[in-house]
Amino acid sequence: MLETICQKTNEFIAQMPKSLRKEYGQFFTSAETACFMASLFDLSGLNKSVSILDAGAGSGILAISIAERILKQDSSIKVEVVCYENDPHVLPLLKSNLDLVKKKYKNFSFKVIEDNYIISQRDSFNGNLFAQECKKYDLVIGNPPYKKISKDAPEALAMPVVCHGAPNLYFLFASMGIFNLKENGQMVYITPRSWTSGAYFENFRKYLIGNTSLERIHLFESRTDVFDKESVLQETMIFKLKKQKKHPSKVVISTTNGNGDFSRISHFDAPYDTVVSPLTNYVYLPANKDNLEVLKKIGSFENTLxxxxxxxxxxxxxxxxxxxxxxxxxxxxxxxxxxxxxxxxxxxxxxxxxxxxxxxxxxxxxxxxxxxxxxxxxxxxxxxxxxxxxxxxxxxxxxxxxxxxxxxxxxxxxxxxxxxxxxxxxxxxxxxxxxxxxxxxxxxxxxxxxxxxxxxxxxxxxxxxxxxxxxxxxxxxxxxxxxxxxxxxxxx
CATH class of the missing domain: 3.90.220.10 (Adenine-n6-DNA-methyltransferase Taqi, Chain A, domain 2)
Structure with a gap:
């Protein structure tokens, strides 16, 4: 089924001018990346009814990947997928792909919301991550739009608690995704790695670090490993978090060494407080144990410029x-x-x-x-x-x-x-x-x-x-x- 969806997605990409997709900040996820992201969710102890959110869903490959993984494991579980997508060009493809899943699995249901994901929830989003005014989900998965907007754009004004200057839609989507999670719910997102340091993303980091626990970080050695049909210049990462304030003792760091097929993955455990620094409020991204030694040595110094x-x-x-x-x-x-x-x-x-x-x-x-x-x-x-x-x-x-x-x-x-x-x-x-x-x-x-x-x-x-x-x-x-x-x- 994923092969069919990918084929249809590639046909869509081929006939849609890149300039038009750029208006929405669209970069489509490969099947390999989608399956890997779906594999990061812990499916032990799932309820008999599971809700999944995919905002900026595009062709729906991410939501479909995790939904199919759940249903293959236990077809008796009722899986509800909610997709936000307001690009009229891709909506027919999204609905067609979701229909394919529904025909295959009787316990699968979906809803497509043709609205602006951020603006439509601005009255609910008020900085209280555990507010119940809006729908909450068990699992959130996303490849958010990557697009810079002005500081007075409606989306920026809707989320002042995480904004600093002219924000990028990708971290607004990630913030709203955290907001939409149930307590102890899990989220897997693929984003640029730029949010992990610097003043520009400080409010977002505080929001994420203060209310969730990072459990997994995946790094790519090559930018072309991620979006194989796109020209992406940003360094990209995948992260998994859980909506809970208690932090684990470690974060699993993994890297892809190959051509995006995820057949060769190396991973190691890093101390949580080394990756998520309470001193600088940065998220460090060591790619190996040698990098951990560097962080340990530099972290032993007590001064700054x-x-x-x-x-x-x-x-x-x-x-x-x-x-x-x-x-x-x-x-x-x-x-x-x-x-x-x-x-x-x-x-x-x-x-x-x-x-x-x-x-x-x-x-x-x-x-x-x-x-x-x-x-x-x-x-x-x-x-x-x-x-x-x-x-x-x-x-x-x-x-x-x-x-x-x-x-x-x-x-x-x-x-x-x-x-x-x-x-x-x-x-x-x-x-x-x-x-x-x-x-x-x-x-x-x-x-x-x-x-x-x-x-x-x-x-x-x-x-x-x-x-x-x-x-x-x-x-x-x-x-x-x-x-x-x-x-x-x-x-x-």
Missing amino acids: PSLGMKMKTGLVVDFRVPELLESEKSESNVPLFYSRHIKEGRVSFPAGIEHEFVSNEKQSLLQKNRNYLFVKRFTSKEERRRLQSGIYLKRKFPGYQFISTQNKINFIDGEEELSECTVYGLYVLFNSTIYDSYYRILNGSTQVNSTEVNSMPIPNLLQIQEMGRMLIKSKDFSEKNCDEILQEACA
């Missing part, structure tokens, strides 16, 4: 917004403008002989004091070996300037008081070490280095950082291997 009077900030100049202020030749009325391409092998190399290396000094908001900084690239390519790439900037190497500027594709670490050269060199040791690069990859699956996340990273104390700086200055060896050795010796 802000606690030591420092902070990572984002570069000031968005160059395409101020083209009239950009200049290619040095003059008395401009200052150096540093780009990520100026960061080379741990140092800042300027000038690089490129266009627009200077910016007019007429706009004060684009200027920063010529002080000692650690520059860090904001973006790296997926193929690059290191995510954290930094360069030491020393003001004495750029005499004659009271101010400089930075393009917004780099970050810089500054202090409440100017950083000493030893401090900057010590910070370089941290950011150029293997363990901190590994830590950041566990923390964030994207290629962007986020200042909010860096500012939350545990780091050694200031004396240790300065000692590492002195050791680096003495050795004159900027290699990753040497930074690893210095970090190990200074923080033993």
Whole structure:
């Protein structure tokens, strides 16, 4: 039956323009992924009547996968599926697929709600996860729409308790899915992994962590393992949770090593408090036991940049917004403008002989004091070996300037008081070490280095950082291997 549904879904995808599906944030789940998600539910102790919710159901493959698994196990169980879907183009396919199931299993029933899943429940959703004003379900499964909306969109206004700025529909669907769960009910969702860290998703994480327990996390080594008919750039994950406030002692972490057929899965148990950090309110995604050791080591440090009077900030100049202020030749009325391409092998190399290396000094908001900084690239390519790439900037190497500027594709670490050269060199040791690069990859699956996340990273104390700086200055060896050795010796 799933083969038939997949064939019909693929025919739908082929005849529907991607631009039209993008309006709804549609990415269809493969049969292999749907079956795997259905397998994550614990079906022991099911009642004789089970309710299933699939919001943003698309072709219905997720709801059908778990419904068929239940009915194959015990055909006497009454299974009710409720699907939310308001895309008129896919509704005929959804209803046709659900009819196929109904013809096969007499105890299967379904209802398709052709309404906006979020807006239609806004009067019930008030932050009380256990309110009974709306229908509650035993099992919730979903591949929610992935689409950014404005902060004043009706869906965002309906769920202020989880929103921060302009939200994405996928985590609004996940929040409402939690709301729609019965107490002790189970939910399995496939989403981007971006929600697990950073300030943007903080309210959602608090909502999820405070009212559910994460039981399983599945990570994909390849983005193409998930949506085989789609071009998906986001790192994707599957998570399973239970609606209960008591947390388990462990979370099962698994990864797919193959081509999306789930025939080769590795898994291990991770301590719950290591994955779900009570200190940072982040959800860490270690892919193996080596990653757990990284989290344990970094977690032993008790300081952060802000606690030591420092902070990572984002570069000031968005160059395409101020083209009239950009200049290619040095003059008395401009200052150096540093780009990520100026960061080379741990140092800042300027000038690089490129266009627009200077910016007019007429706009004060684009200027920063010529002080000692650690520059860090904001973006790296997926193929690059290191995510954290930094360069030491020393003001004495750029005499004659009271101010400089930075393009917004780099970050810089500054202090409440100017950083000493030893401090900057010590910070370089941290950011150029293997363990901190590994830590950041566990923390964030994207290629962007986020200042909010860096500012939350545990780091050694200031004396240790300065000692590492002195050791680096003495050795004159900027290699990753040497930074690893210095970090190990200074923080033993």
